Each structure stands twice: as structure tokens, then as C-alpha cells.
Amino acid sequence: MKVRIGLLFGLLAGDPQADKAVPPTGFTARLTVFTSAAMAFLAVFALALSLATDRLATRWAAELARTSTLRISAPPDQIDAQTRAAIRLLETTPGIIAARALSADEQRALLEPWFGPDLPVETLPIPQLIEIVEDEAGYDPLGLRARLQAEVPGAVLDDHTRWRQPLVAAAGRLRFLGLVAIALIGLSTAAMITLAAQAALAANAQVIRVLRLVGARDIYIARAFVRRFTLRAMIGAAIGMAAGMLAVAFLPQADMAGGFLTGLGFQGAGWLWPLTIPPLAAVVAFVATRAAALRTLREQS
Amino acid sequence: MIELRNVAYSYGGGELFSEISLSLGPGTFHFLTGPSGSGKTTLLKLCYGDLRATAGDVAIFGEDTRRMSRDSVALARRRIGVVHQDCQFLDHLPLSENVVLPLTVAGRAAEAEGNLMDLLRWVGLGAQAEQLPPELSGGERQRAALARAVIMDPDVIIADEPTGNIDWEMSQRLLTLLVELNRMGKAVLVATHDLNLIRAAKSQVQARILRLSNRRLQAAGADL
Ligand SMILES: Nc1ncnc2c1ncn2[C@@H]1O[C@H](COP(=O)(O)OP(=O)(O)O)[C@@H](O)[C@H]1O
Ligand SMILES: [Mg+2]
Numbered sequence: 443m444k445v446r447i448g449l450l451f452g453l454l455a456g457d458p459q460a461d462k463a464v465p466p467t468g469f470t471a472r473l474t475v476f477t478s479a480a481m482a483f484l485a486v487f488a489l490a491l492s493l494a495t496d497r498l499a500t501r502w503a504a505e506l507a508r509t510s511t512l513r514i515s516a517p518p519d520q521i522d523a524q525t526r527a528a529i530r531l532l533e534t535t536p537g538i539i540a541a542r543a544l545s546a547d548e549q550r551a552l553l554e555p556w557f558g559p560d561l562p563v564e565t566l567p568i569p570q571l572i573e574i575v576e577d578e579a580g581y582d583p584l585g586l587r588a589r590l591q592a593e594v595p596g597a598v599l600d601d602h603t604r605w606r607q608p609l610v611a612a613a614g615r616l617r618f619l620g621l622v623a624i625a626l627i628g629l630s631t632a633a634m635i636t637l638a639a640q641a642a643l644a645a646n647a648q649v650i651r652v653l654r655l656v657g658a659r660d661i662y663i664a665r666a667f668v669r670r671f672t673l674r675a676m677i678g679a680a681i682g683m684a685a686g687m688l689a690v691a692f693l694p695q696a697d698m699a700g701g702f703l704t705g706l707g708f709q710g711a712g713w714l715w716p717l718t719i720p721p722l723a724a725v726v727a728f729v730a731t732r733a734a735a736l737r738t739l740r741e742q743s
Numbered sequence: 744m745i746e747l748r749n750v751a752y753s754y755g756g757g758e759l760f761s762e763i764s765l766s767l768g769p770g771t772f773h774f775l776t777g778p779s780g781s782g783k784t785t786l787l788k789l790c791y792g793d794l795r796a797t798a799g800d801v802a803i804f805g806e807d808t809r810r811m812s813r814d815s816v817a818l819a820r821r822r823i824g825v826v827h828q829d830c831q832f833l834d835h836l837p838l839s840e841n842v843v844l845p846l847t848v849a850g851r852a853a854e855a856e857g858n859l860m861d862l863l864r865w866v867g868l869g870a871q872a873e874q875l876p877p878e879l880s881g882g883e884r885q886r887a888a889l890a891r892a893v894i895m896d897p898d899v900i901i902a903d904e905p906t907g908n909i910d911w912e913m914s915q916r917l918l919t920l921l922v923e924l925n926r927m928g929k930a931v932l933v934a935t936h937d938l939n940l941i942r943a944a945k946s947q948v949q950a951r952i953l954r955l956s957n958r959r960l961q962a963a964g965a966d967l
Contacts (some may be wrong), residue, residue, distance in 0.1 A: 465835040465848070653833045654892065655793075658848035660813055711967035740813070 470642040478678025486686025488506040492620030499613035516596035537581030556632040562672040641732040664735035675727030679720040750799035760958045767930040775934040775956035783934040792816040824892030826902035832876035839872040881908030899930045
């Protein structure tokens, strides 16, 4: 690949003489620029989708892994005993790394947004919360519930984040589909540029015959075509990329529900990703045109 | 430099010709005549590797054409100046760039600097250097084709009906140029049905005259 890319830049630096040998062909030129622009535009969205779902999956997975809570509601005189019993039980449950009763200050902090800072937590009959930290595999919630029911009657296991599990899987799948879309866009670009290159080669059969007659090697003839298509693909992709990025930048903000959605846009360094599209389009055009040209030239004699 | 032994060629139907043997050594001068359609152009194409013999051996600069890669054919072409029957130019480039094209594709365009205008003046096209090929007359195109054929200082010059479209005076000048090139040791092969040209050449150069007819190549000369 390194050699190819070196070649690519050598090519773009150019041999104007070789370039002139092939007359400009308006139709294939416009087709290539348009196709590359359209494909780059789509690629920006596929990329935005992949990056956004990646963020989503990562965030949700992290929340999932983090905690569930156990809530102990019992008459005030039994709360401490039940809490200790529950913690003992939790600590011997496979899949649980740690269980810790929240302090009064922590509970107050949790309630503060609703009731203000002066809530006398100690005197109110509010439930005691126990934070459960799971390991990778997690625990078996049904088994745990059964044991809790028998030993700590006042305990309610709240594993509310678990419902997000299928969403994390869906986000992961969506990210994968975004990558598949990018790959398909790349392949379609290659296919369309191959067709355009073949049309250009066919239209220039006479030029090729003359170049052959005077001793041009296949690679010389191919280069004249490859250089053009590579440049056109890169220019088209740059236009499409710019349009796509503008469109994404002006998407309405979807960052609602306290960060539940992260929005479809790019964030931070994510904005650099679309910049790879034009060079990639150039590489695709380079490889596709070169293969098409060398194949056609071999078949023509 | 170019050797044909027992060569036959067919475009797919019957054999166009067979049992052709021919040797183009340094300093030789050959005329190839024969009726239209007898296969003169085809035979020339075998000589410069544009076609491959369907039977027999063709060697170009010692290389068997059957075993030559496409690149080696291209490299051999640079040592063979070809004046094609219908000239074949890049119609979008001015004459000057067409004439230096063999140097350009060889990556030696810079060498053209001094010679180009001399060469164009020699073939009488000094004033037409910046014109496009379609703007030229048939005769001018043929002279330009000869200029292009010799710009690489080739070892072999192969010309297919080089005087087909030009007046007698100009064809004399072309002949003189070909004879001069031949005296420099280059092998020259000219296909033509212009018997006057052959007669005129006889006084200037020791030429072998070959006639392609009835699918065979024979020495001719006595009947001219
Ligand atoms: N590419 C081709 N395919 C099939 N037949 C061809 C082709 N080129 C020439 N021919 C046929 O081969 C014969 C010889 O052609 P050519 O070599 O051009 O003869 P000449 O130059 O002596 O007039 C002709 O009958 C012509 O129709
Ligand atoms: Mg002919």
C-alpha cells in the first residue's frame, strides 16, 4: 500500500506531457466528479452515523457495567440489620464485585435536586440504598431476587439499566451497518469509476493506437488516464465532503433527555474523520482506473 | 535486425500469405510492392510487432516476437520508425508535439529542442508546426509522419505507402531523405505501388525489390 500511495503522489505531481496525450473527455470527467461528490456526501453521513452510534454504545455499555442498586425499605429499627444482611448476601453473590451502603450525605445529594439541600434524611423514613458494582459477566438477577426475598424481605433490587442491554446491541449493530455502508460506497465508487474509465479508454482507442505506434508502454498510456480520474475523484469527493459536513453541522441539535441521545453530528476530533474521504476516493480511483486501463490495454491487442 | 522465416499470417479466414522469409539487415533498402489487398500492410505490421505471425518465426532485434512482452515490443518500437499508411496523429495536439511524440513517450522530450524545427523544415513543414493535423493536407500529413518516424534516430524505418498522397516533387524529396537515412546504416523497408518511385530510387541506392502476390513473396526487378 505504501508503494501505491507513493505512486499516487508521484502521479499527482504529474507528467504534463503524458497528460496532454489524451484529449479531455467532458462526459466521463463530469460523471466521475459527480459520482465522487455524491458518494462522498453519503459517506459523510455513514461516518456520522457510525461515530454517533459508537459514542452511544460506549456510553450505554459503560452505564450498564457500572451499577445497579438495592433499595431497602423497612421499619427504622430494622433498617440497619437488613442492610448488613443484604450486604453480606451481596458480597457472596457471584458476579458482584462490591456492595456498599450509601451514606446519609450521598443520599441527600441524590435527593437534593428534588427537595433542596436541607432535607433531614436521618429522620425521614426513606429507604437505604446499596450500590452494587458488577463484574463483566454480571450476576443472575432472578437468583439474587429469590435469595433476597428469603433473607432480606425489605429489599428491592433495581437493575433498571438492564433494559438498555438490547439497545447497546442495537447501537453496536447500527455502527457496524454504518461501516458496511461506507464499504459499499467505496465499492460503488470503484465500480462507477471503472465504467467511466472504460468508456474513456474506448473513446480514445485511436489515441491509444497512435501512442502504441510510437512506442508508448502500457503503463505510460494508463498513467495518462489514471492521473485524470484520480484528480477528478479527489476533487469530486472534496466537494461532496464539504457539502456533507455542512449538512451535518447544521443538523438540528438532538442532544435531549439529559444526553440520552448524543446527536448525529461529529464531536471534537471526530470532525477530522471526513477529511480522509477525498484521499480515500483518490486511492479508490487510482486503483480502479489503473486496473481497468491495464486490463483494457492488454485485451486490445 | 528484423528477420522473418517461413512466416504465414491469417486474420482468421484463409491464410493471407505464407512461406515468407525476409531479412532486414543494417544498411539494407527494400521495396515491397504488390496488388492492393495482397497483404503489404499486414507484412509490415508483422515486422514492427503490431501483429504476431500465425506460423513461422519473426525476430525483432534478435528477440522472438512470440516471447516478447508487451513492454519489450514497445521498447523495440522506439528503434523502428514507422510511417503508417493512414498516418495516425493525435488530432488534438499541434504538429510539433505530434512529431516529438516518440521522444515524449520515451521520457526524452527535451532532446527534441534543436532538431525539431530543422526536421520540420526539411520535410517542408516549417510554417505548419503549430497547426493541428486535421488542418493539414494529405501530403503534409505524410511528410509529418516521416518526420515523426525519424525523430528517434531509429535503426529501422518502415514506411507504408509514404508517397500515396503527395506530388512527384515531394515524393522525390521523401525518397532522398529515405536514401540518406539508409546511407547512415539504417534498414529501410518501403511498401509502395508507385513504380516510378522505385525506378527513381534505383539510380540512388542498391535496393531489393520484393513483390507480394498470390500469397507469396518474390524477388522482382527485371520487369521494372
Ligand atoms: N484487421 C483486419 N481484419 C481482417 N482482415 C483484414 C484486416 N486488415 C486487413 N485485412 C484484410 O487483409 C487483406 C490484406 O490487407 P493489407 O495488408 O492492408 O493489404 P495491402 O496493404 O497490400 O493493401 C485485405 O483483404 C484486407 O481486407
Ligand atoms: Mg496497405
